[in-house]
Amino acid sequence: MHSSCWYNCAFFLLLEVSVVFGDLSSPQNLTLHTLNTHYILQWDWGHETAMNETVTFTAQYIAQYKTRRPTQSQNWKSVCVNVVERRCDFTDTGLFYFGLFLLRVQAKTARQSSCWVQIEFCPDKHAAIGPPSSVQLNSIIDGLEIIVADPLDNTNQSMKDLVQNMNYLIQYWKKHEDVQKADILWTKNNFVTLSELEKWTWYCVIVQTHCEFYNKSSVYSDTHCTQTGGETTNLMIFLYFLISLVLFFLLFLVLFLGSFKTYKTLKSIFYPSVTLPSYILEHRAADSDMPRLLIPEPEMFCEHLDITSAEVNAAITVMEQDQGIETHSQHDSGDSGFISTEEDSCHKEYRRTQRIKHNEVHMEDMCKMNHREEIQDGMMGVLCLKQ
Structure with missing residues (x-):
């Protein structure tokens, strides 16, 4: 009875071990990609578990001389633990360049673990050397x-x-x-x-x-x-000088044209080309920078007088009336004798003199009025320019 129980326990124990270790495949094709002291371990694993569980990997290393000790005292150092990637970077582990190491990998799921797969690695012998930096x-x-x-x-x-x-x-x-x-x-x-x-x-x-x-x-x-270099000949010196001269000329030309264009643009903005009246420019040049209007003196005469048709008609009417009065005076004084004739001629001369003086005063007033109008127009032009 006790023997049958013993056999049953042994059977179930072996079954459990087969479930844990036998059904999960180990990683394959372990390969080291190295350059100088950069070490990356890669492997393949293309199998699926029966339960479609997630598979992770653990990578470890140990110095080979330590494997001679009993299994319980071997101190394997883990570098990658339960990683999904099928690679592990051993660069920062500080492996001695002239040492000999064992690197191993194991696959795991939530309930199973595969057998360890390992390779030997000697950096001095196996690591690839890189080109010059x-x-x-x-x-x-x-x-x-x-x-x-x-x-x-x-x-x-x-x-x-x-x-x-x-x-x-x-x-x-x-x-x-x-x-x-x-x-x-x-x-x-x-x-x-x-x-x-x-x-x-x-x-x-x-x-x-x-x-x-x-x-x-x-x-x-x-x-x-x-x-490669060589001796500089006279021809090359001349060519270099000629090329530099041409480049300098082109640069100077570009700078000159650019400066001139900028000057014209600024001048058109700040000093627009608007012509002021001549009398304003004369007063500005003579007295000050700002135009100043002067009051015309009485003895100034206008250079040009425009008489409108109404003024001409009025002058003609006055002259006709004067002629009519003179004619009437001549008829009325025809029989007065020599004394009347002399009085009429004196009276006529006096009236003519007064009419000439009146016309001269009228002409002077009109000239002053036109000059004031021109000055007012000039003032309006200056104000427009300032605005």
């Missing part, structure tokens, strides 16, 4: 100067401190030629001079990092091109 070209006479910057780790330190026997492969060629015809130069220095090149010629350069111990090589850097 930068390449700079400087042109010199009959050659080029090449400045190569070392690859950098995740803390921006030179990889030369970690990689032994690092050197560089430099390829250079004329820009118009094929890269297959490039010349090769091996060097361990970060500063290289390429001499005896053709003058005033464009050259292109690419650089590759190489590690001799494990025979690791990086990809090539970006292509950099520049022109």
Whole structure:
């Protein structure tokens, strides 16, 4: 009876273990993508659980020498815990570059866990080396100067401190030629001079990092091109001077035209082209900057007088009346004798003199009136201009 119970318990225990471990597949195709000290572990997992549960992953690492201890004392360090992504970044774990480590991954659901899958990793041996962080070209006479910057780790330190026997492969060629015809130069220095090149010629350069111990090589850097220098001839100096002279002339012409256009625009805005009357301009030039109207003196005569038709008709009427009076006086005094004739002639002369004086006064008053009207018109023009 007790034996049957024992067998039943063992059966159910094995069944539970098979449910926990046997039904969930493990991750596959563990791959490390590395560059200098950047390490990313990736894996594949394309299976589905029976209950369509969400699958998460846990990634750990341990130094290989610690695996020689009993299982209970092994201290695996978790880097990614229950992540959905099928990748884990080990860059910031501080793995010793010359050490040997074990990296493992496990798949989990709410009720099941897969078996661990692990790989070995030695950064010095397995990590890829990167190209130079930068390449700079400087042109010199009959050659080029090449400045190569070392690859950098995740803390921006030179990889030369970690990689032994690092050197560089430099390829250079004329820009118009094929890269297959490039010349090769091996060097361990970060500063290289390429001499005896053709003058005033464009050259292109690419650089590759190489590690001799494990025979690791990086990809090539970006292509950099520049022109070599040379001696400056008299013809080139003359051409440079001529080009600079033309450019200076064009610049001066543009500035002059722009200044003139600006001047014309400002002048048309602040000083519009409106002509003032001549007498206002004369008084303004003679006395002050502001126009000032003067009261005309009595002895001033008008230069031009316009008499309207009504005035002309009135003058004609007065003259006709005067002639009629003179004629009547002559008829009335025809028989008066010599004395009457003399009196009439004196009276006529007096009246003619008075009429001439009256006409002169009338003409002077009209001239003054016209001059005042012109002054008033001038004042109105000045006010309009000020507004």
